[in-house]
Amino acid sequence: MKIEPKAVKVREVFESYVDNGDDGVFAYGGKLAVRPAYQREFVYNQEQSEAVIHTVLNGFPLNVMYWVKVGNDSYEVLDGQQRTLSVMQYLKHKFPITLDDKKYYWDALPDDKYNAIMNYEFMVYICEGTESEKLDWFKVVNIAGEKLSDQELRNSVYTGEWLSDAKRHFSKRNCAAKGLSDKYITGDPNRQELLEKALKGICEYQNIKDITEYMAIHKSDKDADELWQYFQDVIHWVEKIFPKYYKDMKGLDWCHLYNEYHSNTYNSSEISQEVKRLHEDEDVQKPKGIYEYLLCKDKDPFAERLLSLRAFDKRDKMAAYSRQNGICPICKQHFEFDEMEGDHIKPWSKGGHTVQDNCQMLCKDCNGKKSDKY
Numbered sequence: 001m002k003i004e005p006k007a008v009k010v011r012e013v014f015e016s017y018v019d020n021g022d023d024g025v026f027a028y029g030g031k032l033a034v035r036p037a038y039q040r041e042f043v044y045n046q047e048q049s050e051a052v053i054h055t056v057l058n059g060f061p062l063n064v065m066y067w068v069k070v071g072n073d074s075y076e077v078l079d080g081q082q083r084t085l086s087v088m089q090y091l092k093h094k095f096p097i098t099l100d101d102k103k104y105y106w107d108a109l110p111d112d113k114y115n116a117i118m119n120y121e122f123m124v125y126i127c128e129g130t131e132s133e134k135l136d137w138f139k140v141v142n143i144a145g146e147k148l149s150d151q152e153l154r155n156s157v158y159t160g161e162w163l164s165d166a167k168r169h170f171s172k173r174n175c176a177a178k179g180l181s182d183k184y185i186t187g188d189p190n191r192q193e194l195l196e197k198a199l200k201g202i203c204e205y206q207n208i209k210d211i212t213e214y215m216a217i218h219k220s221d222k223d224a225d226e227l228w229q230y231f232q233d234v235i236h237w238v239e240k241i242f243p244k245y246y247k248d249m250k251g252l253d254w255c256h257l258y259n260e261y262h263s264n265t266y267n268s269s270e271i272s273q274e275v276k277r278l279h280e281d282e283d284v285q286k287p288k289g290i291y292e293y294l295l296c297k298d299k300d301p302f303a304e305r306l307l308s309l310r311a312f313d314k315r316d317k318m319a320a321y322s323r324q325n326g327i328c329p330i331c332k333q334h335f336e337f338d339e340m341e342g343d344h345i346k347p348w349s350k351g352g353h354t355v356q357d358n359c360q361m362l363c364k365d366c367n368g369k370k371s372d373k374y
């Protein structure tokens, strides 16, 4: 990992400065992406931006900035984006500063003050190294300044056409992935959370160790079509298996559920009826578990745990205990109340409910041996 300090004049950074909105912000003669395309916009308020200009005007030091070398003579700002933007925007007439109670846009400044800004030097560290070196090091640097999320850090390392295309699909609020999945998957595309979820899903699907490894494998691909198709498959599968939408479907780990169950066959109209029935069942205390329960119940004998079925309360159990005179109906031994557990006489899975008449007390041993717990 090579980290070289470099003093860069504001005048040089301002050269060919251009703000292309979602397509990125560039400066330094086009060689520096102050903000790459489809990246979150950090927003300083007016007061913070003005504070940056006053610091510069006074010749005081700003914190060091970090640029990542991404090509022969091209760079991305890793840390210092908002400070850089504040100075650039001031020079673009976006806001005035206050001096001696008067407002000054850049063109109203006296020459000496204007020159003080243009000749001010940003203290920049230019980082160059392998992807994994950069990533490890950025995690350490990322304690000051504008804090980057894990996925934003990875994005600052694995740059290239694959990433640009991935960000085109998964970043920014109006991106296609958000439109497609908003009812099902939570995550702020601006913070790259949607991209992160899709990547986590495809890694599990393809048995790849982690997101970093996936990005390392694909960074030179010309597009991110594989990832985008995978993500669409996930959502289309959900819509197919669970055709009726319920609000509690949002926020489940649908990528994981797809990976785990998509090769099984389900009857979606039966599933629809079951989803409705389980939502109406008062014993189901965790409706969010209904979907995975239905996907796995035929193969997983413990699937009911996903529903957090209501247990008998003390009054139900006391009534059963006295009705049985403290005798366990299976082993016929006598036990104290707190040595016994409430059990469904008719199991929940066969339509029995958590009501007093359906409660019996079993000793812990016998209850533990019962496979059909509910």
Ligand SMILES: [Zn+2]
Binding pocket: 328, 329, 330, 331, 332, 333, 362, 363, 364, 365, 366, 367
């Ligand atoms: Zn017993």
